[in-house]
Amino acid sequence: MKNEPDLVIVGGGNAALCAAITAAHAGVRVLILEGAPKDYRGGNSRHTRNFRCMHDGPLSVLTGSYGEDEYYDDLLRVTKGNTDETLARLAIRGSQDSQPWMEAHGVRFQPSLSGTLSLSRTNAFFLGGGKALVNAYYRTAERLGAQVLYDAPVTHLELTQDKITRVDYTYQGENLTLSPKAVVVASGGFQANIERLVAAWGPEAENFLIRGTPYNRGDVLFDLLDQGVQSIGDPTQCHAVAIDGRAPKFDGGIVTRLDCVPFSVVVNKHAKRFYNEGEDVWPKRYAIWGRLVAAQDDQVAYSIIDRKSKDLFMPSVFPPITADNIGELATKLGLDVSTLERTVADFNAACQPGEFHPTELDGVTTDALNPPKTNWARPIEDGPFYAYELRPGVTFTYLGFKVDETAQVQGPNGAIRNLWAAGETMAGSILGQGYLAGFGMTIGTVFGRIAGREAADYVR
Amino acid sequence: MSADTIQEARRQIEICNACRYCEGYCAVFPAITRQKAFADGDITQLANLCHNCRGCYYACQYTEPHEFALNLPKVLAEVRQDSWQDFAWPPQFGKVFHKSGVAITMLIVLCFSLFFGLSRLVMPANGDGFYATLSHSMMVAVFAPAFLLPLVSIAISLRRYWQFVGGGRLTVAAVKSAFANVGRMKNLSGGHGEGCNFEDEDRFTKLRKIGHQLTMWGFLLCFMATSSGTILHYGFDIKAPYSLISAPKLFGVTGGIMLTFGTIKLAWLKTKADRKLGDGRVWGGEMAFVLLLCAVAVTGLLLYAVTGTVLVPMLLAVHLGTVLTLFLLMPFSKMAHGFYRLAALLQDERKVNNDSR
Numbered sequence: 028m029k030n031e032p033d034l035v036i037v038g039g040g041n042a043a044l045c046a047a048i049t050a051a052h053a054g055v056r057v058l059i060l061e062g063a064p065k066d067y068r069g070g071n072s073r074h075t076r077n078f079r080c081m082h083d084g085p086l087s088v089l090t091g092s093y094g095e096d097e098y099y100d101d102l103l104r105v106t107k108g109n110t111d112e113t114l115a116r117l118a119i120r121g122s123q124d125s126q127p128w129m130e131a132h133g134v135r136f137q138p139s140l141s142g143t144l145s146l147s148r149t150n151a152f153f154l155g156g157g158k159a160l161v162n163a164y165y166r167t168a169e170r171l172g173a174q175v176l177y178d179a180p181v182t183h184l185e186l187t188q189d190k191i192t193r194v195d196y197t198y199q200g201e202n203l204t205l206s207p208k209a210v211v212v213a214s215g216g217f218q219a220n221i222e223r224l225v226a227a228w229g230p231e232a233e234n235f236l237i238r239g240t241p242y243n244r245g246d247v248l249f250d251l252l253d254q255g256v257q258s259i260g261d262p263t264q265c266h267a268v269a270i271d272g273r274a275p276k277f278d279g280g281i282v283t284r285l286d287c288v289p290f291s292v293v294v295n296k297h298a299k300r301f302y303n304e305g306e307d308v309w310p311k312r313y314a315i316w317g318r319l320v321a322a323q324d325d326q327v328a329y330s331i332i333d334r335k336s337k338d339l340f341m342p343s344v345f346p347p348i349t350a351d352n353i354g355e356l357a358t359k360l361g362l363d364v365s366t367l368e369r370t371v372a373d374f375n376a377a378c379q380p381g382e383f384h385p386t387e388l389d390g391v392t393t394d395a396l397n398p399p400k401t402n403w404a405r406p407i408e409d410g411p412f413y414a415y416e417l418r419p420g421v422t423f424t425y426l427g428f429k430v431d432e433t434a435q436v437q438g439p440n441g442a443i444r445n446l447w448a449a450g451e452t453m454a455g456s457i458l459g460q461g462y463l464a465g466f467g468m469t470i471g472t473v474f475g476r477i478a479g480r481e482a483a484d485y486v487r
Numbered sequence: 488m489s490a491d492t493i494q495e496a497r498r499q500i501e502i503c504n505a506c507r508y509c510e511g512y513c514a515v516f517p518a519i520t521r522q523k524a525f526a527d528g529d530i531t532q533l534a535n536l537c538h539n540c541r542g543c544y545y546a547c548q549y550t551e552p553h554e555f556a557l558n559l560p561k562v563l564a565e566v567r568q569d570s571w572q573d574f575a576w577p578p579q580f581g582k583v584f585h586k587s588g589v590a591i592t593m594l595i596v597l598c599f600s601l602f603f604g605l606s607r608l609v610m611p612a613n614g615d616g617f618y619a620t621l622s623h624s625m626m627v628a629v630f631a632p633a634f635l636l637p638l639v640s641i642a643i644s645l646r647r648y649w650q651f652v653g654g655g656r657l658t659v660a661a662v663k664s665a666f667a668n669v670g671r672m673k674n675l676s677g678g679h680g681e682g683c684n685f686e687d688e689d690r691f692t693k694l695r696k697i698g699h700q701l702t703m704w705g706f707l708l709c710f711m712a713t714s715s716g717t718i719l720h721y722g723f724d725i726k727a728p729y730s731l732i733s734a735p736k737l738f739g740v741t742g743g744i745m746l747t748f749g750t751i752k753l754a755w756l757k758t759k760a761d762r763k764l765g766d767g768r769v770w771g772g773e774m775a776f777v778l779l780l781c782a783v784a785v786t787g788l789l790l791y792a793v794t795g796t797v798l799v800p801m802l803l804a805v806h807l808g809t810v811l812t813l814f815l816l817m818p819f820s821k822m823a824h825g826f827y828r829l830a831a832l833l834q835d836e837r838k839v840n841n842d843s844r
């Protein structure tokens with residue numbers, strides 16, 4: 028390398044780029060080591076569409092206001108209190124001035140996408156989505172003088188007492204090392220590392236689909252934890268949602284989501300129902316279905332609707348499996364015909380009359396059915412019938428580095444003087460469980476900027 | 488139309504409809520989200536609505552090597568091209584001209600010879616200026632049909648397009664906003680007013696939009712120059728050559744300069760842009776068309792510059808040759824895109840209005 032960098036950034040997603048831009052702005056020589064090839068740069072950030080942004084009044088494309096306390100309450104609700112209030116409030120407050128910062132560095136916003144009106148007050152959508160954001164940031168970072176290497180995974184960070192003294196990485200088949208003054212780790216979680224998932228979760232994890240990048244394998248995370256760096260977040264947990272079972276193993280992204288569950292009956296491979304499909308409006312229940320499906324045999328389930336419900340949800344990327352009657356559908360799905368017929372018949376018989384409202388809790392329920400369906404319980408009786416296969420799709424893992432308010436990583440004996448972390452790799456401190464739509468990008472942006480600033484201060 | 492191409496476009500459009508991240512870039516995506524199923528006519532309409540700004544390629548997380556292999560700008564360009572070819576009238580012409588820049592060039596040569604021949608053979612008895620080289624009635628005899636026939640051809644094609652995409656009656660409001668879209672080239676603005684992606688991967692620039700605007704308005708000004716000349720000639724019996732402070736000259740010179748710069752810009756950008764994001768089959772034909780427009784403008788300006796010299800006969804022949812070629816090729820060359828785009832925008836406005844009612 029002709030210019031030995033002052034600061035090495037591990038990773039090339041949103042958090043890495045925010046850190047890189049901030050440090051490069053401050054005049055620091057920055058090198059980004061992105062493990063993925065250029066076509067796949069940007070990690071999970073390339074799959075995102077919005078970030079959750081506090082605002083005291085209308086801001087850019089955001090309507091109304093969304094104050095710190097309301098935001099924090101929303102976070103408390105999804106995490107069930109499993110958060111660090113100081114860091115959480117830092118992220119929340121930081122989101123407000125991050126919005127103009129993002130715009131100044133090339134990100135463009137648009138009003139919420141069709142079908143996502145419920146988020147128009149709280150979430151600012153990226154024009155063109157996360158890949159457009161990532162593209163803009165790479166341009167900005169390079170314009171500011173940051174260097175980027177693609178296909179350059181970091182394999183080891185050498186921790187000597189309270190400092191990182193060496194960065195090992197591979198590039199074009201060669202093993203190389205660097206000794207920069209400071210390092211920012213922003214290389215995401217470990218959800219693409221199936222062996223680790225299996226070790227943490229159990230053999231079921233073999234059948235999980237990974238919604239995002241195959242490059243977030245947690246290599247640097249485990250490398251540092253093995254050297255005694257402090258962790259936070261439950262190592263056995265991951266955020267999983269139910270997605271289309273035909274999605275690719277990795278990188279299926281947003282289009283594999285299925286929004287049909289509330290209007291359907293969901294059965295397992297034994298053609299039996301196992302949970303109340305109508306518990307709450309879908310966005311709120313979206314996340315629990317990943318676990319529910321993961322708990323079924325072979326980690327698979329089938330969501331079945333009839334003609335009445337076909338157009339009530341966003342179109343999905345794969346066409347449904349279609350049949351004229353339930354028996355034929357069972358055959359096509361490889362389910363036991365008579366069991367499925369009985370499950371659907373029992374459900375239909377239990378459906379109570381009421382006024383159906385697809386967008387609100389309508390109280391149209393079943394009677395004396397176990398498990399019940401407490402909303403949108405309409406008989407499945409008008410052919411043709413449609414089925415979607417469901418599998419757990421992992422979004423991210425919770426295990427990460429413990430950091431302080433300056434994003435500094437905590438080693439075995441206190442802060443590591445030249446190491447900072449940002450994004451998913453430290454998000455476990457704030458999101459101990461659950462998920463709040465758009466908060467991943469908020470954490471990455473706010474702590475990426477903090478890490479970049481702190482690292483730049485240290486280097487100079 | 489190629490069923491495979493349409494099917495491939497449908498496959499990609501259905502992925503977009505599940506994603507919608509590109510909704511803010513152009514009119515294509517809002518049109519997609521208004522539907523769940525896409526007939527061949529719908530796909531053709533979407534293809535003609537697309538301006539190949541490429542924003543949705545560079546922003547897409549599903550481009551190759553991803554197995555979803557999205558490349559919407561390319562597949563829509565192919566559907567669009569096929570549609571122009573299929574709706575062209577007479578049909579055989581469509582096939583010949585669409586694909587080959589070479590054919591276009593050959594035709595120009597043919598026209599040149601014709602003109603050289605004509606101007607030698609038919610020496611006018613009493614003419615001034617240009618008409619000393621070629622009599623006015625001779626010009627009219629050649630150009631009136633060369634202008635009118637292509638217009639008839641285009642009208643027939645557009646009618647077929649309109650039927651295929653399910654077009655119906657237009658309202659004044661729809662017409663107004665479609666024309667406003669064209670005037671501002673809204674669909675080349677990237678949704679944020681910073682232009683489109685073209686010559687430098689994912690960088691947004693206004694270069695293409697500016698090049699296109701110079702070309703379009705330059706062309707229209709030249710067209711107005713000819714029209715005003717015709718009006719002066721027939722309406723007021725004022726004959727060419729016109730002085731600098733006259734409608735034909737003012738329009739002509741301004742338009743000619745705009746057209747020259749616009750087309751040079753567009754041709755240069757075209758050499759920089761990634762060919763894999765357009766219809767590769769017609770790259771040559773499109774380039775030839777841009778250069779032809781450029782030749783029209785340059786020879787027109789030169790002709791004015793050499794007024795009164797011995798160069799006039801030759802330049803006039805070349806200029807009229809290029810103009811004649813441009814007109815004759817109108818229904819079959821890239822020139823047709825202007826008409827189809829307008830039709831697509833009109834149809835889109837109709838649908839938007841119908842939906843909001």
Ligand SMILES: Cc1cc2nc3c(=O)[nH]c(=O)nc-3n(C[C@H](O)[C@H](O)[C@H](O)COP(=O)(O)OP(=O)(O)OC[C@H]3O[C@@H](n4cnc5c(N)ncnc54)[C@H](O)[C@@H]3O)c2cc1C
Nearest residue numbers: 038039040042062070071072076181214450451465467468
């Ligand atoms: C389908 C999907 C949709 C989502 N939508 C949203 C949304 O709309 N809003 C939201 O806020 N969040 C969303 N999320 C969550 C969001 O993607 C993450 O919270 C966020 O992208 C994390 O950013 P990051 O920079 O920490 O990690 P990433 O963007 O994943 O970046 C990690 C980077 O590190 C690189 N890397 C990994 N290992 C190494 C190594 N050893 N050496 C070098 N580089 C390495 C990777 O290649 C990658 O570039 C979504 C997630 C998914 C899967």
Ligand code: SF4
Nearest residue numbers: 503506507508509547
């Ligand atoms: S082009 Fe790609 S990112 Fe854009 S809407 Fe289609 S699938 Fe989504």
Ligand code: SF4
Nearest residue numbers: 513537538540541543
């Ligand atoms: S290339 Fe541009 S105009 Fe065409 S569909 Fe994509 S974003 Fe729209």
